Amino acid sequence: MYKVADSIIYSPSDLCRFMSSPFASWMERYSIENSEHGFDRDERDSMLTLLQDKGEAHEAGLLKEFKLQGKDMAVIDGASVDEKRANTLAAMASGAEVVFQACLQKSSFSRLLKLSRMIADLRKLPISILFRIPNQCAV
Numbered sequence: 001m002y003k004v005a006d007s008i009i010y011s012p013s014d015l016c017r018f019m020s021s022p023f024a025s026w027m028e029r030y031s032i033e034n035s036e037h038g039f040d041r042d043e044r045d046s047m048l049t050l051l052q053d054k055g056e057a058h059e060a061g062l063l064k065e066f067k068l069q070g071k072d073m074a075v076i077d078g079a080s081v082d083e084k085r086a087n088t089l090a091a092m093a094s095g096a097e098v099v100f101q102a103c104l105q106k107s108s109f110s111r112l113l114k115l116s117r118m119i120a121d122l123r124k125l126p127i128s129i130l131f132r133i134p135n136q137c138a139v
Helices: 012-020 022-033 046-068 081-094 110-123
Strands: 002-004 007-009 073-075 098-100
Touching: 002 022, 007 022, 012 022, 046 073, 046 098, 073 081, 081 098
Parallel strands: 073 098
Antiparallel strands: 002 007
16 A cells, blocks of 8 residues: 555555454555654564565466466556556556556545445444344243
8 A cells, every 4th residue: 555646556465454454454544644643663574574575486486387388478567556557458458368466446445445334333233133133032
């Protein structure tokens, strides 16, 4: 997640973070929008660094395998988000079999956020209200 002009740019990792912890996602966004908040970031965790390195090695291995298989590949790069998005769309339009580091954009995550807030609100309700379970007690 990072900010360009007045827009927040989200990565797939940011969406995964949001799904596992809306609070962690909120804190990340708060830090970006309020750089003077005074909170210290956690130190880099050696296990997370190892996992990141393994993930990058896995991606490199997949790229190498795709090249060996002769796949039509497009590796996306660019100086700006707009350029990366344009390069991604061009690669997709050309019919590339593999688009590495694709950059796609949806104008707003507002519907996703509204849905997540709705789900969070529903989690606070008793099960009997959520599923309208009738009272089974008989007199």
